[in-house]
Amino acid sequence: MRVFVAGGSGVLGRRLIPRLVERGHDVVASTTSAAKLRLLEELGAEGVVMNGLDADAVRRALTAARPDALAHEMTAISLSHAGKPDIKHPDRWFAGTNRLRTTGTDNLLAAARAAGVGTIVAQGYASWNGDPDGPAVQDEQATLNLMPGTASEVGLEALRHSEERVLDAGGAVLRYGALYGPGATDDQVELIRKRQYPLVGNGAGYSSWIHLDDAASATALAIEQHAAGVFNIVDDEPAQARDWLPYLAECAGAKPPMRVPVWLARMLAGDQAVVMMTEGRAFSNAKAKRELGWHLIYPSWRQGFRAEFSAPARPEVRAS
Numbered sequence: 001m002r003v004f005v006a007g008g009s010g011v012l013g014r015r016l017i018p019r020l021v022e023r024g025h026d027v028v029a030s031t032t033s034a035a036k037l038r039l040l041e042e043l044g045a046e047g048v049v050m051n052g053l054d055a056d057a058v059r060r061a062l063t064a065a066r067p068d069a070l071a072h073e074m075t076a077i078s079l080s081h082a083g084k085p086d087i088k089h090p091d092r093w094f095a096g097t098n099r100l101r102t103t104g105t106d107n108l109l110a111a112a113r114a115a116g117v118g119t120i121v122a123q124g125y126a127s128w129n130g131d132p133d134g135p136a137v138q139d140e141q142a143t144l145n146l147m148p149g150t151a152s153e154v155g156l157e158a159l160r161h162s163e164e165r166v167l168d169a170g171g172a173v174l175r176y177g178a179l180y181g182p183g184a185t186d187d188q189v190e191l192i193r194k195r196q197y198p199l200v201g202n203g204a205g206y207s208s209w210i211h212l213d214d215a216a217s218a219t220a221l222a223i224e225q226h227a228a229g230v231f232n233i234v235d236d237e238p239a240q241a242r243d244w245l246p247y248l249a250e251c252a253g254a255k256p257p258m259r260v261p262v263w264l265a266r267m268l269a270g271d272q273a274v275v276m277m278t279e280g281r282a283f284s285n286a287k288a289k290r291e292l293g294w295h296l297i298y299p300s301w302r303q304g305f306r307a308e309f310s311a312p313a314r315p316e317v318r319a320s
């Protein structure tokens with residue numbers, strides 16, 4: 001197939017492109033920066049500069065590429081696009097990403113329609129954001145937590161918008177768990193090493209995790225199978241913060257995390273950190289395994305964290 005990866009230079013795109021190429025596909029991939037065209041070529045793709053918020057540019061890029069499939073991996077979370085992480089104000093930190101999930105999604109879908117693209121997959125999110133009144137582990141039918149009235153609402157609404165439009169267009173939404181792997185958790189690990197990433201309250205909230213390589217393999221399968229509908233792309237072991245956080249700290253060679261009460265965490269880090277660590281509801285991957293025939297390299301974050309954070313840094317093609 002000919003596959004257009006919008007946002008090919010990001011943490012996920014950098015693992016997805018080589019996988020697609022290895023499986024015999026032709027890949028065209030986008031960046032907003034001409035300086036990263038070389039990186040895309042090194043990964044095996046034909047690079048194109050495209051701003052996802054510019055409808056005409058998106059239409060031109062897709063019409064020129066004439067792909068069979070489109071993967072929407074555009075976010076703006078890195079330092080260069082979003083500035084320093086600001087967990088207390090996710091509405092500010094994720095402002096660019098939210099635009100890419102609303103306007104950017106609409107632009108891609110309109111361009112895909114015009115270019116006759118038959119297969120569409122896009123990023124969703126399924127980590128801690130299940131229904132807080134539901135069970136600890138939830139399937140694709142879950143009513144996602146939109147955290148109404150908080151600074152997280154606008155971002156969770158933007159994801160809902162993107163999901164709805166992609167599903168209306170007959171595409172697949174891949175709700176990735178919290179991504180880890182090369183370049184995906186550097187900020188978190190740095191804070192953990194400085195003991196600035198504490199456990200909140202009882203730490204009983206659940207999250208789902210996924211290694212970038214497992215996320216990439218699920219994405220390639222969804223593309224090849226012209227999948228439609230929602231799929232949770234998470235590992236086999238939903239985990240409580242009180243289990244995964246000290247384990248991650250240990251793997252990263254850091255001291256155990258501090259503990260802070262809910263009131264203090266809410267004041268310092270905002271509502272999302274509190275919900276994630278105390279009320280989080282995670283997700284099941286049964287549907288993706290059953291319907292896509294997906295096999296994970298890292299079925300649990302226990303193996304993945306150990307492999308990723310204990311080993312000496314692996315050579316990686318970096319964005320910059």
Ligand SMILES: NC(=O)c1ccc[n+]([C@@H]2O[C@H](COP(=O)([O-])OP(=O)(O)OC[C@H]3O[C@@H](n4cnc5c(N)ncnc54)[C@H](OP(=O)(O)O)[C@@H]3O)[C@@H](O)[C@H]2O)c1
Nearest residue numbers: 007008009010011031032051052074075076077078184185
């Ligand atoms: N993706 C997630 O779900 C997730 C979750 C948690 C944390 N993070 C954090 O995000 C950080 C970096 O992630 P990332 O490397 O994937 O970077 P990113 O800044 O989120 O960029 C992802 C991709 O989207 C592209 N992009 C950005 N703005 C765009 C625009 N206006 N139009 C079209 N494309 C656009 C980027 O292109 P260029 O940059 O090449 O222009 C890149 O290819 C990591 O530190 C990771 O920890 C990501």
